[in-house]
Amino acid sequence: MNKIFKSGGASLLLATAALTAPVALFAQQEQPAEGEIGTTVTGMPPADLTGLTAGPDIVGFISARNSEKIRVVTADGNNTDLYLSEGTKVKGSAGLFGSGAKFTTQSLSNGLPVTAKTVQWGGGLVATQIKFRKGDMKTATMIRTGTEQGFAEQTAATAALRGRVGDINQYNIKGTTNVNFDTGKAVLSEQGKADLCAAANSAGGMNNALLLVVGYTDSTGSQEFNQELSEKRASRVVNHLQQACGWKPYRMMTPTGMAEADPLADNETPEGKAQNRRVAVNILVSKAVDGM
Numbered sequence: 001m002n003k004i005f006k007s008g009g010a011s012l013l014l015a016t017a018a019l020t021a022p023v024a025l026f027a028q029q030e031q032p033a034e035g036e037i038g039t040t041v042t043g044m045p046p047a048d049l050t051g052l053t054a055g056p057d058i059v060g061f062i063s064a065r066n067s068e069k070i071r072v073v074t075a076d077g078n079n080t081d082l083y084l085s086e087g088t089k090v091k092g093s094a095g096l097f098g099s100g101a102k103f104t105t106q107s108l109s110n111g112l113p114v115t116a117k118t119v120q121w122g123g124g125l126v127a128t129q130i131k132f133r134k135g136d137m138k139t140a141t142m143i144r145t146g147t148e149q150g151f152a153e154q155t156a157a158t159a160a161l162r163g164r165v166g167d168i169n170q171y172n173i174k175g176t177t178n179v180n181f182d183t184g185k186a187v188l189s190e191q192g193k194a195d196l197c198a199a200a201n202s203a204g205g206m207n208n209a210l211l212l213v214v215g216y217t218d219s220t221g222s223q224e225f226n227q228e229l230s231e232k233r234a235s236r237v238v239n240h241l242q243q244a245c246g247w248k249p250y251r252m253m254t255p256t257g258m259a260e261a262d263p264l265a266d267n268e269t270p271e272g273k274a275q276n277r278r279v280a281v282n283i284l285v286s287k288a289v290d291g292m
Helices: 134-144 155-170 190-204 223-243 270-276
Strands: 058-065 069-074 079-083 089-093 101-103 113-121 124-133 171-180 210-215 278-286
Touching: 058 079, 069 113, 079 113, 171 190, 171 270, 190 210, 190 223, 190 278, 210 223, 223 278
Parallel strands: 079 124, 089 124
Antiparallel strands: 058 069, 058 113, 069 079, 089 101, 113 124, 171 278, 210 278
């Protein structure tokens, strides 16, 4: 049985914040008050970010923003402030069932899950690229309409969006079927097709069972390519389950792609990579129904 999600028991606490606009061409580092974002700027970030030292990739939820910065809360609850530049590229993926689309920094709203590539600048980080899914954008927009747009009023919105993933704790995993793929491909084998229908048949015999589909890759290729490939694999599995195996869409949890995260085996060997090129189909039953 594979562990698909990891979540801590503690609630995510988001600090309230306020932004101080950059001053002229230089501002001394100031000790920020608790819950505020400090100011360390040397003018505005340049439009051309090439040649700057690469920073870390930041993955999390936007909890606050203004015209110059966004604040991203990561899974461990830490806040990371990212400057926005004219050179910041924003990409919105249509998710599992569509192609990508182009957006601007104005598309970045509070509550939106994002993945950001960064460079170091002026003692802080500038986002060179920010990616998100259009489906998540719709959810974040719905949440935002009920909350004030700003750094001080986003705790409830972000927690609500985060709760979608936290709900997985309300289910027991009753079984997992792994379907494997060839390198760089999202084509189901005949054995894989048979295994999927067997999993659907097994889940059909359980009261109120749901299926959670998660796609993965090995370590071959870039992170961006592997993210798209893992989503395509998950999409292909979902389509087969519904069209060939008769699994009802309303009994399917939102599928996702996890790229090369959570490998089953060592990516340093061909055998290990073969195990990691997979889609995991998890049978979930509510703990309330399961009596646990």
